[in-house]
Amino acid sequence: xxxxxxxxxxxxxxxxxxxxxxxxxxxxxxxxxxxxxxxxxxxxxxxxxxxxxxxxxxxxxxxxxxxxxxxxxxxxxxxxxxxxxxxxxxxxxxxxxxxxxxxxxxxxxxxxxxxxxxxxxxxxxxxxxxxxxxxxxxxxxxxxxxxxxxxxxxxxxxxxxxxxxxxxxxxxxxxxxxxxxxxxxxxxxxxxxxxxxxxxxxxxxxxxxxxxxxxxxxxxxxxxxxxxxxxxxxxxxxxxxxxxxxxxxxxxxxxxxxxxxxxxxxxxxxxxxxxxxxxxxxxxxxxxxxxxxxxxxxxxxxxxxxxxxxxxxxxxxxxxxxxxxxxxxxxxxxxx
Numbered sequence: 001x002x003x004x005x006x007x008x009x010x011x012x013x014x015x016x017x018x019x020x021x022x023x024x025x026x027x028x029x030x031x032x033x034x035x036x037x038x039x040x041x042x043x044x045x046x047x048x049x050x051x052x053x054x055x056x057x058x059x060x061x062x063x064x065x066x067x068x069x070x071x072x073x074x075x076x077x078x079x080x081x082x083x084x085x086x087x088x089x090x091x092x093x094x095x096x097x098x099x100x101x102x103x104x105x106x107x108x109x110x111x112x113x114x115x116x117x118x119x120x121x122x123x124x125x126x127x128x129x130x131x132x133x134x135x136x137x138x139x140x141x142x143x144x145x146x147x148x149x150x151x152x153x154x155x156x157x158x159x160x161x162x163x164x165x166x167x168x169x170x171x172x173x174x175x176x177x178x179x180x181x182x183x184x185x186x187x188x189x190x191x192x193x194x195x196x197x198x199x200x201x202x203x204x205x206x207x208x209x210x211x212x213x214x215x216x217x218x219x220x221x222x223x224x225x226x227x228x229x230x231x232x233x234x235x236x237x238x239x240x241x242x243x244x245x246x247x248x249x250x251x252x253x254x255x256x257x258x259x260x261x262x263x264x265x266x267x268x269x270x271x272x273x274x275x276x277x278x279x280x281x282x283x284x285x286x287x288x289x290x291x292x293x294x295x296x297x298x299x300x301x302x303x304x305x306x307x308x309x310x311x312x313x314x315x316x317x318x319x320x321x322x323x324x325x326x327x328x329x330x331x332x333x334x335x336x
Contacts, residue, residue, distance in 0.1 A: 004301070005029070005030065005031065005032045006030060006031050006032070006069045006070055006297055006300060007031070007032050007034050007067060007068045007069050007070070008025060008031045008032065008033055008034065008068060008069065008070040008071070008072055008095075009033075009034060009035040009036070009037065009055075009063045009064075009066055009068040009070075009071050009072070010022065010025070010033065010035070010036050010037070010071075010072040010074060011036075011037045011038070011060060011063065011071060011072065011073050011074060011075055011083060012037075012038060012073065012074035012075035012076075012079075012097075013036055013037075013038045013043060013044055013047040013074070014074065016074050016097055017047075017072075017074040018047060018050075018051075020285075020286075020289050021072055021074055021097070021289075022047075022051050022053075023286070024286065024289045024290045024293055025072070025293065026051065027290055028290050028293055028294055028297075030293065030294055030297035030298075031070070031293065031297060033051070033053050034053070034054055034055060034066065034067075034068060035053065035054065035055035035056070035057060035063050035066050035068060036048050036053050036055070036056050036057070036063075037056070037057040037058065037059070037060055037062070037063040038056075038057075038058065039058060040058070041056070041058040044056040044057065044058060060083055060086060060087075061086075064086065064087060064090040064092065068092060069092065069093060069300070070092060070093045070094065070095060070296075070300070071083075071087040071092045071093070071094050071095070072094075072095045072096075072097075073087070073094060073095070073096040073097060074097045075097075076167045076168075076173055076174070077099065077101070077102050077167075077173065077174050077175050077180065078102060078167070078172065078173040078174070078175070080096055080097075080099075080100065080101050080102070080106070080110075081101050081102070081106040081107075081109060081110055084096055084110050084113070084121060085109065085110060085113045088110075088113040088114055088116075088117045088119045088121065089113060089117055091117065091119065092119065093119050093120040093121070093122075093300060094114075094119065094120070094121045094122070095122050095124065095293070095296055096110075096121065096122070096123050096124065096310075097123075097124050098123055098124045098125065098184050098185060098188075099123075099175070099180045099181070099184040099317070099320070100123040100310060100313050100314075100317060101175070101317060102174070102175025102176070102180070103175060103317065103321055104314065104317040104318040104320075104321045107310065107313065107314050107317040108314060110310055111310045111311050111314055114310055114311075120296075120299065120300060120305065120306065120309065121309065121310040122296050122299075122306045122308045122309055122310070123308050123309075123310060123313045124289075124292065124308070125185075125188055125189075125192075125292065125307070125308040125313070126285070126288040126289045126291070126292045127185055127186075127188070127189040127288065128188070128189060128192050128292070128307060128308065129288040129289075129291040129292045129295065130284060130288045131278050131279055131284075132258060132259070132260070132261040132278050133189060133192075133193060133247075133258060135261065135276060135278055136193050136247070136249070136256055136258055136261060136263070137192065137193045137195070139256060139263060140193060140194060140195060140249065141195065143253075144253065144254060144263075144265065144274075145249060145250075145251035145252075145253055145254040145255065145256060145263075145265070146251040146252030146253025146254060147226075147228075147251055147252045147253075148194060148226070148228050148249055148250070148251045149227070149228050149229075149250060149251065149252065150228060150229055150230075150249075150250040151190060151194060151228065151229070151230040151231075151247070151248065151249050151250070152230070152231050152233075152246070152247075152248045152250075153186045153187065153189070153190035153230065153231070153232055153233075153246065153247045153248070154186060154231075154232065154233035154234060154244065154245070154246055155182040155183075155185065155186045155233075155234050155235075155243070155244070155245040155246075156233065156234070156235050156238040156240075156243060156244040156245070157182060157234075157235060157236055157238055157243045158238050158239075158240065158241075158242065158243055159236065159237045159238060159239055168181075168212075168214070169211070169212030169213060169214060170212075170213055170214075171213040171214055174214055176214055176215065176320070176324060177206075177208075177212070177214030177215040177216060177218075177236070178214075178215055178216055178217065178218055178234045178235060178236045179206070179215060179218045179220075179234065179320055179323055179324065180320060181234075181236075182234040182235075182236070183218060183220075183232060183234045183320060183323070184316065184320060186232060186234060186245070186247070187232055187316060187319065187320070188313070188316050189247060190230060190232070190247045191230075191316065193247055193249070193258070194224075194228075194230075194249070196312075196315075197224045197225055197226055197228070198224065198225030198226075199222050199223070199224055199225065199230075199319060199335055200223045200224065200225055200334065200335060201222070201223045201332050201333060201334045201335060202220060202221070202222055202223075202319060202322040202323055202325075202326050202332070202333050202335070203220065203221045203326050203331070203332045203333070204218065204219065204220035204221070204322075204323040204324075204326040204327045205218070205219050205220075205327055206218045206323075206324075206327040209237050210237065215327075216235060216236045216237045217234070217235040217236070217237060218232070218233075218234050218235075218323065218327075219231070219232065219233050220232040220323050220326070222319070232323075245259050246258060246259050247259070253265055253266055254266060254274075261275055261278055262275050263275045263276075292307075292308065295307060318335075319335075322335060
């Protein structure tokens with residue numbers, strides 16, 4: 001019996017939708033992209049024609065009235081919560097671009113709406129779907145690195161104009177700067193690779209180098225319940241020739257560096273490179289996007305919660321809230 005193709009509608013046809021979401025939806029066979037929605041009707045119509053999508057709406061309620069199973073939210077951060085909740089209450093499953101929300105309170109309201117309406121709400125966490133990250137998580141799960149005592153994660157992005165959208169620079173609309181953008185992605189990946197450990201406290205510092213209301217640079221120090229520590233470094237303003245993104249783990253029996261993947265273990269008094277063969281390519285970002293959408297479709301067909309379900313993301317949002325509190329108060333924030 002042929003598996004049913006899920007009908008999906010997408011809201012917000014900006015760069016994220018056109019570069020990542022729409023091409024991925026078109027390449028995999030799990031979804032049929034049947035409608036787009038954008039508050040700029042001319043832009044929506046142009047993008048619909050470009051990608052050969054049948055319907056283009058300018059109002060969310062019109063898209064929700066369509067016969068769609070899933071709604072893909074690619075709008076600015078301040079629209080995530082109201083649009084996600086509206087879609088859930090209309091009986092639709094939802095896939096939401098990261099960050100899930102501007103704050104943990106908004107994320108909690110979204111989780112409640114998903115529970116109330118018995119619908120799936122998944123946040124985009126495509127870095128979990130990279131083959132190298134999944135291999136590293138397996139090494140950690142098996143205890144191959146021994147007891148992890150220190151982890152370091154970061155994304156240092158070149159200074160460009162990509163983040164110059166007006167809404168990104170306004171606190172009310174974005175919720176925050178580089179912490180909610182790159183910080184969400186890197187922290188989520190690092191904690192997931194580590195097995196989602198508990199966090200006891202956060203100490204953070206933020207810096208704003210350019211015009212705007214939000215931070216460009218951030219560092220944070222997390223004390224984990226296991227006794228290990230995790231540091232986070234993110235910036236939009238690196239003045240170098242390329243970006244740096246990494247998750248580095250150091251344990252009593254070995255160490256691992258991600259991006260590119262390298263794993264070394266102490267064996268019989270000798271340091272041994274045990275890095276497995278893993279397929280990596282310049283299309284890794286694209287492929288991980290496709291992998292997570294395929295995973296969402298499989299979860300919906302089976303009636304199971306996907307990896308990246310909103311309930312799973314809520315603790316990450318709470319930690320990001322704590323980063324902002326620590327920086328504002330100038331002291332360590334202890335978590336219950």
